[in-house]
Amino acid sequence: MKLVPLILSGGSGSRLWPLSRELFPKQFISLFSNQSLFQDTLRRCQSIHTVSVEDPVVICNEEHRFLVAEQFREAGITPGGILLEPIGRNTAPAVAAVSHFIKKKYRRSNDDICLLVLPADHVISEVSEFVKAVEQAINLALDEHLVTFGIVPDQPHTGFGYIKKGLENRNNNGFEVLQFVEKPNLKLAEQYVASGEYLWNSGMFLFKATTYLEALQQFEPLMVDYCLDAVNQGKDDMNFHRLHPDAFKSCPSNSIDYAVMEHAVESQIKTSVIPLDAGWNDVGSWGALWEVLKHDQHGNAVKGSVVTEDTTDSLLFCDQGILATVGVKDLIVVRTADAVLVADQQKSEEVKLIVDQLKKDNYPQTMIHRKAARPWGTYDCIDDSERFKVKRIVVKPKAKLSLQMHHHRAEHWIVVKGTARVQKGDEVLLVTENESVYIPIGMKHSLENPGAIPLELIEVQSGSYLEEDDIVRFEDLYQRA
Secondary structure, three states, rough: EEEEEEEEEEHHHHHHOOOEEEEEEEHOOOOOOOOOOHHHHHHHOOOOOOOEEOOOOEEEEEHHHHHHHHHHHHHHHOOOOEEEOOOOHHHHHHHHHHHHHHHHHOOOOOEEHHHHHHHHOOOOHHHHHHHHHOOOOOHHHHOOOOOEEOOOOOOOOOOOOOEEEEEEEEEHHOOOEEEHHHHHOHHHHHHHHOOOEEEEEEEEEEEEHHHHHHHHHHHHHHHHHHHHHHHHEEEEEEOEOOHHHHOOOOOOOHHHHHHHHHHHHHHOOOOOEEEEOOOEEOOOHHHHHHHHOOOOOOOOOEEEEEEEEOOOEEEEEOOOOOOOEOOOOEEEEEOOHHHHEEEHHHHHHHHHHHHHHHHOOOOOHOOOOOOEOOOOOOEEEEEOOOOEEEEEEEEEOEEEOOOOEEOOOOEEEEEEEOOEEEOOEEEEEOOOOOOOOOOOOOOOEEEEOOOOOOEEEEEEEEEEOOOOOEEEEEOOOOOOO
């Protein structure tokens, strides 16, 4: 049999704003080490050795495609496929699309392909326990079970759905599922935990691709058909597979729980849960992050340049400058380059309401960080006004920006490190450290780093309109033209 890790990398992580943004969500951020949550998820899959584990397949928003590719490259792991969603349709269609993609990829061995479905943004501190649970689930999956992983609760929690266990399977191999339960109020959550019959719903699954599609065909046949069309009519784009936009947009939106698992339990399709006690956290809010991070002697979780006086039981996060607190308790204080959040610990789930308000008022801080990632490197907008903008640009070795033109702005580039190859109209220039070049409005131009070290430059834009949509691309290595 083949085990294919399927990484679900959707969502924007809005409850972790301002650190998480729509175009750079939490799964790509390094919260605990020099690796992101996405990369930690990839590494966990490499720890499974008792079966043949194939290269991971990822399904993600097309806006995140270069972030995903770069995360694989940094981790030194080869993707088995990166599927791009033109629009989010929740987890059930995402898994259906990958199931069709996998069946097509492994044509002659469809019947024994198991999918290990993992959200990209979970924390699991005890990897060995995770591996044991996966190994338990594989035998059930091969026996046509739809298997989910239930987290052993350590407190009554109102932010998770619950799974009610039934009878234990043969050979002490997990439990049948009696019921999936919505997020409860506190009183119900306390009853669930006290009974010992309930587990938190983790959103992780393991089943054969064929088993999943057969169950989905029974309950959501249109979803199966539209996802098949989205894969078959999709197109390969560099190292990505773009799902056909019309077919996927026509697909009903639903989660695995609602579309398949709950109906499977009611229809007596074999559905099992494996208890998992492995230091799991979905890091869904700043309060959840505070629980995972190490605390000092005053109960504070501190990250970055932080100075405290008479501060207790708080999460203090600073990724630029200095954050100082005096005489505070039970607070979340987060400082990024372009935003500050102050919240009560007990209200951390409500940060999403702030994000909704900012979106309504068209604040760009919900979409993108001041420092933005691009396939060729990064740019950091260090100053701007109505008629000018200043960026610090870093171009990776051998990378090249598109051949482009602007209708409303001129640009002045000053190289501070490395060497730039600049195309300016029909002229090609080499610009080295402490040299500069001016690009007038309306002139075709491109920027390339021909060297072996990162190219760093300061870009000064001036003109009547300075937004990113004033770009006309003529040629692009990343097929954005």
